[in-house]
Amino acid sequence: MAVGERSEFTPGYKAPNNGVYIEVGAHPDSEDLHHPKRVYLHKGERFPETTNDDRKWRRIKTSHKH
16 A cells, blocks of 8 residues: 555545645546636535546645745
8 A cells, every 4th residue: 555645535535634626537648627626625624526427636736825
């Protein structure tokens, strides 16, 4: 088993951290989805349904300005 944090999440799974998550395709070649859904979740909130069953959620990095 790989060590590290999970990077893709299915609908209904609880968010591990606060952040913006984007809908991604199930295959590595499908990174260029047009108009993917984006959501902001707080730690512990559940991921919503995706546009179709072959998609998952992935956290995107955002710049933080203090």
